[in-house]
Amino acid sequence: MKIPAILLLVFVLFISSFPIFSRSATGQEGGPVISDISVSTSGDSATITWTTDVPAESDVDWGTNPDDNDFTTGNDHTFVTSHSVTISSLLPSTVYYIKIFNRNEAGYETISDIQSFTSASQNPTATEAPATSTTTTTTASTTTTTTKKVVDTTAPSLSLTTNLSHPYVKAPILTGSATDEIDVSSVEYSTDGGANWIAASLEGKGTKSATFNFSLGVLDDGNYPFQIRAKDSAGNTSETKSYTLIIDRLPPQVGGVVFSLGPQTFAPTKDGTLVTVAGLEQKLTLSAIGGPTSLEVSAGDNKFSLTKNIESGLWSGLIKFDSPGVYDLTTKSIDGAKNETDQVLVKIEVLQAGSVSYSGKSINGAEVLVYIFEPTLGEFIVWDGASYSQSNPQKTGENGNYSLLLPFGKYYLEVKISRIIKLRSQIFEITNPSVINADFESGTLSLPFITKEVKVTPTKGFTEVPIENGLVGRDFPFELVESAKGKRLISFVATWLPDTAQQIQMLEVVADDTKNIVIVPQESAATVEIYRKRGGYTLEMFSDPDGKLVEPLRLRFLPVHFFLDEGGKISKIKYGILSLEQ
Numbered sequence: 001m002k003i004p005a006i007l008l009l010v011f012v013l014f015i016s017s018f019p020i021f022s023r024s025a026t027g028q029e030g031g032p033v034i035s036d037i038s039v040s041t042s043g044d045s046a047t048i049t050w051t052t053d054v055p056a057e058s059d060v061d062w063g064t065n066p067d068d069n070d071f072t073t074g075n076d077h078t079f080v081t082s083h084s085v086t087i088s089s090l091l092p093s094t095v096y097y098i099k100i101f102n103r104n105e106a107g108y109e110t111i112s113d114i115q116s117f118t119s120a121s122q123n124p125t126a127t128e129a130p131a132t133s134t135t136t137t138t139t140a141s142t143t144t145t146t147t148k149k150v151v152d153t154t155a156p157s158l159s160l161t162t163n164l165s166h167p168y169v170k171a172p173i174l175t176g177s178a179t180d181e182i183d184v185s186s187v188e189y190s191t192d193g194g195a196n197w198i199a200a201s202l203e204g205k206g207t208k209s210a211t212f213n214f215s216l217g218v219l220d221d222g223n224y225p226f227q228i229r230a231k232d233s234a235g236n237t238s239e240t241k242s243y244t245l246i247i248d249r250l251p252p253q254v255g256g257v258v259f260s261l262g263p264q265t266f267a268p269t270k271d272g273t274l275v276t277v278a279g280l281e282q283k284l285t286l287s288a289i290g291g292p293t294s295l296e297v298s299a300g301d302n303k304f305s306l307t308k309n310i311e312s313g314l315w316s317g318l319i320k321f322d323s324p325g326v327y328d329l330t331t332k333s334i335d336g337a338k339n340e341t342d343q344v345l346v347k348i349e350v351l352q353a354g355s356v357s358y359s360g361k362s363i364n365g366a367e368v369l370v371y372i373f374e375p376t377l378g379e380f381i382v383w384d385g386a387s388y389s390q391s392n393p394q395k396t397g398e399n400g401n402y403s404l405l406l407p408f409g410k411y412y413l414e415v416k417i418s419r420i421i422k423l424r425s426q427i428f429e430i431t432n433p434s435v436i437n438a439d440f441e442s443g444t445l446s447l448p449f450i451t452k453e454v455k456v457t458p459t460k461g462f463t464e465v466p467i468e469n470g471l472v473g474r475d476f477p478f479e480l481v482e483s484a485k486g487k488r489l490i491s492f493v494a495t496w497l498p499d500t501a502q503q504i505q506m507l508e509v510v511a512d513d514t515k516n517i518v519i520v521p522q523e524s525a526a527t528v529e530i531y532r533k534r535g536g537y538t539l540e541m542f543s544d545p546d547g548k549l550v551e552p553l554r555l556r557f558l559p560v561h562f563f564l565d566e567g568g569k570i571s572k573i574k575y576g577i578l579s580l581e582q
Contacts, residue, residue, distance in 0.1 A: 031110035055079035155238035156180035167248035221291030252290035252333035267576030280403035292333035299327035353401035354437035362400030373410035404436040489516035
């Protein structure tokens, strides 16, 4: 049956008075429930509205072809229950397809089936009857939904706002922000390359945008690297590059200097000169403040590299002189702010190594063996050179040279030139660590199997000179350390030296008679107080954390002791461990 044209026109006009569609979508597994979906068109735009049963953010995909993925997206990323998204630049009288996405705050998403609507027609011509500017239509399509949990794989973004382009006198509060598509659950920082992480203070935890702050604590001068990381509730983690905070309160300064072989440390001579021997490798340890990041040590043409111990803050390395002579040991230290300090530390006298020869020719590969007297056994035994970082027996080099530096004790040396020719030294005794560089020579007239005795003079070739440091007779700089006023003996030590405990114990014995005090340069008050309490010491101990006395008193070797007269003038200076008699 044919429907009259006039009835068909009335039916179309009747349909056009309703919304395009109005259907409900039921969410599953925690997704939001979508309902009251409708579309109204006006000109070249359309407004899609709907509601959800819980606050949710939304996206609307729309296009002219339901079978491809070439959709344009409109969105509203606020969590609301009443939703409205307007799309524009629509072609007239064109069928468009839309799909609605809603995500609740738990991350579950509801997706509707593709829906359709027809955009408004072109504006009427002048001969047509007037029409309203808004047209609404409806469709009877059915809506179904799919609900899924949104998988968050995007890590939070991090930004540090504190300006690290310049050094600080003290550690600042470090601040920054973190953002995430879902939420920011934590922000942490690490100062050890990511081995350990510490929680930062976080404001806005659980939201998409949070701010954080933290402090690296009370810091001495130096460069302090750190990293920051942020996590969201899905476990995604982002990590920053390594930042560097520079603390620069003091210029770099080297303080105490220690030369050692194993447990054996060496004190200088009375004039402050350190004596060693050519060819002997020793360990050099330096203390420094002011946060040096590089420290170069040189003596003449000799250059030595040192490395910093992160835990102790001390710099150390091995040094060896190939040629005898007198050298000034100097340092160049540079901190993170590029401040540079050059210092002359100590004078080193390098003695000629001992030698072994036969008929005037140097013997390569001769064996030098050291024996030490063992009081408990009442006899000489082979000296344990390995404990003092030296070989025993020691083989001579190409020039027939050997190098020894022995601790106090009673010794003799045996030199084996060949299977049948041996030389032996006289028994000798030393009371302080000393260079042994005696020459052993055998001639063609030496009888086989007959041992020839050689006299050994420790530190052969060294002549001590009077003290000329300009300090004796001067006033002690009490203005730099008020606690030293009225004292007659002022001892400077380092808590990191193994002999310090022994020295403090002896100083405590004579404390009432000598009016003494102990000062620890370039170490914090907290470090000194902890050391004093752990040792149970009653002697007055003070710190000089900024090293104010290092240069005025030329504090290079520790321990060092300043004896003062009644007027507060320096009467004498003693290096090394003081005995009770001294």
